[in-house]
Each structure stands twice: as structure tokens, then as C-alpha cells.
Amino acid sequence: DVTHEGRANLRNDRLEFISLFYEYAKQNPKGAPCSWSEWLADPNTPSQQR
Numbered sequence: 001d002v003t004h005e006g007r008a009n010l011r012n013d014r015l016e017f018i019s020l021f022y023e024y025a026k027q028n029p030k031g032a033p034c035s036w037s038e039w040l041a042d043p044n045t046p047s048q049q050r
Helices: 005-027 037-039
Strands: none
Touching: 005 037
8 A cells, every 4th residue: 555654654755855866967977076975974965955
């Protein structure tokens, strides 16, 4: 059931991950100049600006 709370949370988490990874990929083609972990830790990334 797609209305189940657990599935809704999983779906929202996945959507957030995909959105963030898309931004990372646009800013860092071929993984350069920083890794995914470094990018997430940067206070200027969208994930840190919430």
C-alpha cells in the first residue's frame, strides 16, 4: 500500500537523495573536485541549508 506511513517516509527519503545527488552531479562532473561525502558535509550544500 503506497499510503502506508513507512513507505511514504522511504519514498520521501529517496526523493530527497535523488534531488541532492542530481545537484551534486551538476556541480561535480565526474566526481571532481570533491566526493559525495565532502559535498554533503559542506555547509553551503542544499542539504545543510534546511
